[in-house]
Amino acid sequence: xxxxxxxxxxxxxxxxxxxxxxxxxxxxxxxxxxxxxxxxxxxxxxxxxxxxxxxxxxxxxxxxxxxxxxxxxxxxxxxxxxxxxxxxxxxxxxxxxxxxxxxxxxxxxxxxxxxxxxxxxxxxxxxxxxxxxxxxxxxxxxxxxxxxxxxxxxxxxxxxxxxxxxxxxxxxxxxxxxxxxxxxxxxxxxxxxxxxxxxxxxxxxxxxxxxxxxxxxxxxxxxxxxxxxxxxxxxxxxxxxxxxxxxxxxxxxxxxxxxxxxxxxxxxxxxxxxxxxxxxxxxxxxxxxxxxxxxxxxxxxxxxxxxxxxxxxxxxxxxxxxxxxxxxxxxxxxxxxxxxxxxxxxxxxxxxxxxxxxxxxxxxxxxxxxxxxxxxxxxxxxxxxxxxxxxxxxxxxxxxxxxxxxxxxxxxxxxxxxxxxxxxxxxxxxxxxxxxxxxxxxxxxxxxxxxxxxxxxxxxxxxxxxxxxxxxxxxxxxxxxxxxxxxxxxxxxxxxxxxxxxxxxxxxxxxxxxxxxxxxxxxxxxxxxxxxxxxxxxxxxxxxxxxxxxxxxxxxxxxxxxxxxxxxxxxxxx
Amino acid sequence: xxxxxxxxxxxxxxxxxxxxxxxxxxxxxxxxxxxxxxxxxxxxxxxxxxxxxxxxxxxxxxxxxxxxxxxxxxxxxxxxxxxxxxxxxxxxxxxxxxxxxxxxxxxxxxxxxxxxxxxxxxxxxxxxxxxxxxxxxxxxxxxxxxxxxxxxxxxxxxxxxxxxxxxxxxxxxxxxxxxxxxxxxxxxxxxxxxxxxxxxxxxxxxxxxxxxxxxxxxxxxxxxxxxxxxxxxxxxxxxxxxxxxxxxxxxxxxxxxxxxxxxxxxxxxxxxxxxxxxxxxxxxxxxxxxxxxxxxxxxxxxxxxxxxxxxxxxxxxxxxx
Numbered sequence: 001x002x003x004x005x006x007x008x009x010x011x012x013x014x015x016x017x018x019x020x021x022x023x024x025x026x027x028x029x030x031x032x033x034x035x036x037x038x039x040x041x042x043x044x045x046x047x048x049x050x051x052x053x054x055x056x057x058x059x060x061x062x063x064x065x066x067x068x069x070x071x072x073x074x075x076x077x078x079x080x081x082x083x084x085x086x087x088x089x090x091x092x093x094x095x096x097x098x099x100x101x102x103x104x105x106x107x108x109x110x111x112x113x114x115x116x117x118x119x120x121x122x123x124x125x126x127x128x129x130x131x132x133x134x135x136x137x138x139x140x141x142x143x144x145x146x147x148x149x150x151x152x153x154x155x156x157x158x159x160x161x162x163x164x165x166x167x168x169x170x171x172x173x174x175x176x177x178x179x180x181x182x183x184x185x186x187x188x189x190x191x192x193x194x195x196x197x198x199x200x201x202x203x204x205x206x207x208x209x210x211x212x213x214x215x216x217x218x219x220x221x222x223x224x225x226x227x228x229x230x231x232x233x234x235x236x237x238x239x240x241x242x243x244x245x246x247x248x249x250x251x252x253x254x255x256x257x258x259x260x261x262x263x264x265x266x267x268x269x270x271x272x273x274x275x276x277x278x279x280x281x282x283x284x285x286x287x288x289x290x291x292x293x294x295x296x297x298x299x300x301x302x303x304x305x306x307x308x309x310x311x312x313x314x315x316x317x318x319x320x321x322x323x324x325x326x327x328x329x330x331x332x333x334x335x336x337x338x339x340x341x342x343x344x345x346x347x348x349x350x351x352x353x354x355x356x357x358x359x360x361x362x363x364x365x366x367x368x369x370x371x372x373x374x375x376x377x378x379x380x381x382x383x384x385x386x387x388x389x390x391x392x393x394x395x396x397x398x399x400x401x402x403x404x405x406x407x408x409x410x411x412x413x414x415x416x417x418x419x420x421x422x423x424x425x426x427x428x429x430x431x432x433x434x435x436x437x438x439x440x441x442x443x444x445x446x447x448x449x450x451x452x453x454x455x456x457x458x459x460x461x462x463x464x465x466x467x468x469x470x471x472x473x474x475x476x477x478x479x480x481x482x483x484x485x486x487x488x489x490x491x492x493x494x495x496x497x498x499x500x501x502x503x504x505x506x507x508x509x510x511x512x513x514x515x516x517x518x519x520x521x522x523x524x525x526x527x528x529x530x531x532x533x534x535x536x537x538x539x540x541x542x543x544x545x546x547x548x549x550x551x552x553x554x555x556x557x558x559x560x561x562x563x564x565x566x567x568x569x570x571x572x573x574x
Numbered sequence: 575x576x577x578x579x580x581x582x583x584x585x586x587x588x589x590x591x592x593x594x595x596x597x598x599x600x601x602x603x604x605x606x607x608x609x610x611x612x613x614x615x616x617x618x619x620x621x622x623x624x625x626x627x628x629x630x631x632x633x634x635x636x637x638x639x640x641x642x643x644x645x646x647x648x649x650x651x652x653x654x655x656x657x658x659x660x661x662x663x664x665x666x667x668x669x670x671x672x673x674x675x676x677x678x679x680x681x682x683x684x685x686x687x688x689x690x691x692x693x694x695x696x697x698x699x700x701x702x703x704x705x706x707x708x709x710x711x712x713x714x715x716x717x718x719x720x721x722x723x724x725x726x727x728x729x730x731x732x733x734x735x736x737x738x739x740x741x742x743x744x745x746x747x748x749x750x751x752x753x754x755x756x757x758x759x760x761x762x763x764x765x766x767x768x769x770x771x772x773x774x775x776x777x778x779x780x781x782x783x784x785x786x787x788x789x790x791x792x793x794x795x796x797x798x799x800x801x802x803x804x805x806x807x808x809x810x811x812x813x814x815x816x817x818x819x820x821x822x823x824x825x826x827x828x829x830x831x832x833x834x835x836x837x838x839x840x841x842x843x844x845x846x847x848x849x850x851x852x853x854x855x856x857x858x859x860x861x862x863x864x865x866x867x868x869x870x871x872x873x874x875x876x877x878x879x880x881x882x883x884x885x886x887x888x889x890x891x892x893x894x895x
C-alpha cells in the first residue's frame with residue numbers, strides 16, 4: 001500500500017543501492033521475530049535489509065552513506081503521545097510586558113507600562129504581568145480602570161496580578177471587549193463592580209479573563225512557530241520520532257505547517273484540534289473538522305484528531321470518580337460534558353476518521369468515555385478509529401480489558417507514577433488506596449490493551465526518558481524518595497509502550513514503530529545499552545547520539561559537521 | 575418575611591499562614607456564645623477541637639453543635655460543598671471558611687462571588703490572621719504568599735500579641751499597616767464577635783436588632799437615620815473613606831431613583847445589596863449603624879458627611895394639583 005510520504009513520480013528510477021547503511025551496531029529491533037541485529041540498510045526512508053554486515057554489504061553503492069556505530073546501542077525512535085510545547089514556550093516569545101520586579105509599586109507598574117508602550121508603538125494591546133494588590137494598598141491606591149486610565153487612556157491594557165487570579169484592565173480594554181454594567185458574569189468568575197452603579201471597576205476575576213482574551217488578537221503564528229521549533233528540536237535531540245500535540249487551533253496548525261515547509265518538522269506530529277475553548281479560542285474549529293484540516297497534511301503532519309477535557313484534575317478534586325473522594329462526603333467529581341454529548345460526538349468524529357483524545361483522570365470519566373466508544377462502535381458508519389483515553393490516572397479494574405475490546409489507547413502521563421514531592425503533595429489527594437492502583441500500565445497490558453505515554457509538558461518534563469526509566473522502576477530517578485507504588489513493567493515491555501504502541505495509537509503500526517524490513521527507518525542511536533545498565537538513575541540520563549526519521553538524519557549530538565537538521569545537546573527548556 | 579429569608583448569607587473567609595491561629599479562631603467561633611447559626615468549613619477537620627458532648631447530630635460530613643453551629647471539613651470542590659451546605663442547611667446565618675495556610679484567601683472569596691452564588695451568598699469579609707511572633711518567619715518562607723494574604727485582608731488580626739512586646743507590635747504595624755487597614759490585636763485568637771459578625775445585628779434582615787447595644791466593651795457605635803433619598807456615589811465615597819477606627823457599618827437605604835439597598839461594610843469591603851422593599855419596623859428610610867473599635871472614631875464628622883449625601887428635596891411637587 002502506498003502512503004503519502006512514500007510518493008514519488010512514477011517515472012523516476014530507483015537506485016539499486018541503499019541510501020543509508022548502519023553497521024557494527026547493537027541494534028534492538030522491537031520485532032520478536034528478530035529482536036537483535038548488527039546492521040541495517042535503508043532506502044527511500046524504509047528499512048530494506050537487516051542482519052549482519054554481510055546481509056547489507058551488497059546494498060552499499062557509491063552514493064550510500066555508511067555509518068559505523070562502533071558497537072553502540074540502537075533502537076526504534078520514541079513516541080510521545082500527548083504533549084504541549086506551545087503552552088510552555090509561547091509566552092517566552094510573545095514579548096508581552098513583563099515588569100520583572102518581585103513587588104512592583106504602582107509607580108513602577110506605571111513606568112513599565114509607559115516604557116513598554118513607547119517601545120512597542122504598533123502593538124495593539126499592552127498585555128502582561130504583574131501587579132500586586134498589597135503595594136497598591138500600601139500606597140493608598142485602588143487598582144482598576146480608574147488608576148490605569150490615568151496611566152494609559154487610549155491603548156487597551158490588561159495586566160495580571162502576581163497570583164494570576166485577577167486581571168486589571170483599563171476602560172479602553174473594557175470597551176473593546178464590549179464589557180459594560182449589563183455584561184453578565186461568567187459561570188466561573190466575575191467582574192468586580194462598583195457597589196453603587198454596577199459599573200465594572202476594571203478588575204476581572206478568574207473565568208472573566210476570557211472576555212478580554214476573546215477581544216485580544218490570538219497568539220501570532222511567528223510566536224507559536226518559535227515555540228514549536230524549540231520543542232521539536234528538543235524532542236528530536238531526545239530521540240522522539242512521533243508525537244501528538246494535543247490542543248491546536250488554526251494559528252498553531254499554520255505554525256506547524258510553516259516548520260514543515262522549512263524542513264524543520266523533524267518528527268511526525270498528530271495535532272488534535274481543541275473541542276472546547278477553555279485553553280484558547282479555536283475560531284475555525286468547525287471548518288477544520290469539516291475538512292480544512294487536510295490542507296495541513298503531509299508526511300510529517302496531520303490534524304485528524306480532536307482533544308477535549310472530560311473531567312478535571314486531582315488538586316481541585318474535580319476528577320470524576322466511581323466512589324466519593326473520601327468517606328465524609330458524597331462528592332465524587334463531575335463531568336464537563338454530558339454523556340449524551342460525548343456519545344454523539346465520538347460517533348460523528350469516528351465517521352470522519354477523526355481520533356478523539358479524551359482527558360479522563362478519574363475512573364468514572366474513562367468508564368463513561370469507554371461506554372461512549374462502545375456505543376459508537378454499534379452505530380452505523382463508524383471507521384473504528386483508535387480513540388485515546390488521555391492520562392488514565394485512575395482506571396477501574398473492570399475496564400482494563402475494554403481497552404483491548406474497543407481498540408482504545410490507554411495513555412499515561414509519567415509525572416506522578418513515580419514518587420516525588422509533587423506526588424506526595426497534590427496527588428495524594430486521591431488517597432493511598434487509589435494511589436496504589438494509579439497509572440495501571442501493567443493492568444492494561446496484561447489485559448491485552450495498548451498503553452502509550454505522553455509527557456504532557458508543561459505538567460511534567462518534555463523528556464521521555466524519565467517515563468521510560470520510571471515505568472521500569474516506579475522509583476524516583478533522582479533518589480529523592482524511597483517510596484515506590486504501582487506495578488513496574490519489564491524493559492522490553494516499556495520500550496514497546498514507547499515505540500510500537502505509539503505507532504499503533506497513531507494508526508501507523510503497519511509501517512513504523514519497529515525496525516522491520518519495509519517499515520520506516522525511525523532509528524535512534526544511544527550512548528548506552530539500555531539492557532546492560534542498572535535502570536534506576538541511569539535510563540533517564542540516556543543521551544541520544546543520532547536520530548533518524550524516515551531515514552533522514554535529523555539530530556546528531558556529537559558531529560556538528562554532519563548533514564543533520566539539529567546538532568549538539570538538547571536545549572535547556574526548563 | 576419572604577425577603578428576609580431570601581437575603582444572601584454572609585461569608586467570612588479566614589486566612590493566614592500556618593500557625594497564625596486560624597484553627598484557634600475556628601474553635602472560638604464553634605464554642606462561642608454569639609447566638610448565631612454559623613456553618614464553619616474547616617480546612618483540617620482533625621485539628622478542630624470539638625467536644626463530643628456538644629455534637630447533637632451528624633448528617634453526612636456535617637456536624638451539628640449544641641450552640642447552633644455546624645461544622646464540616648473542606649473535602650471536595652468548594653463550589654459543590656457550598657451548594658450542598660445551602661441545600662441541606664438553608665437556616666444558616668453565617669458561613670465561615672477556613673483557608674489553608676498556603677492559600678490566598680482572596681481566591682476562595684473569588685469563588686464565593688461567582689455568579690452562581692449571587693443572591694445566595696454575600697462576601698462579608700476576608701479576615702487574615704497574622705502571628706505577631708512568627709510573621710518574619712512566614713514572610714521569609716513564602717514572601718509572595720504572606721504579602722498576598724495581607725494584601726487581600728479586609729480585616730487583619732494580629733494574633734499572639736502576648737508573645738511579643740509593644741515595641742515589636744508597633745514596629746509590625748508601622749511596616750504593614752496600609753492607609754485603609756483595620757487591625758484587631760488578639761491573644762489566643764479571641765476576636766470579638768461584634769467584629770466578626772457585627773453581633774446580633776448581622777442576622778439577616780432583622781431590623782429590630784438594630785436597637786441592640788454592641789456587647790463588647792471595647793466597641794463603640796453610632797446610628798445615622800435620615801428620610802431623604804441618597805446619592806449612592808457620594809455615599810460610596812464616604813464609606814470607602816471612613817477612618818480606620820470604623821470596622822463595620824450596616825444598614826438600609828433608599829437611593830434617589832427609588833432603589834433600596836442593604837449596605838454592608840466590613841473593614842475595606844463595601845457592598846450594596848439590592849432589596850425589593852424596606853425591611854419591616856425600620857421607622858425611617860435610611861439607617862446606618864457604624865461600629866468602631868479600640869479608638870473613639872470621629873462619629874460626628876462622619877454623620878455630617880452622611881447628611882451631605884442626602885439629595886436636596888425635590889422642588890415641591892410641581893406636577894401635583
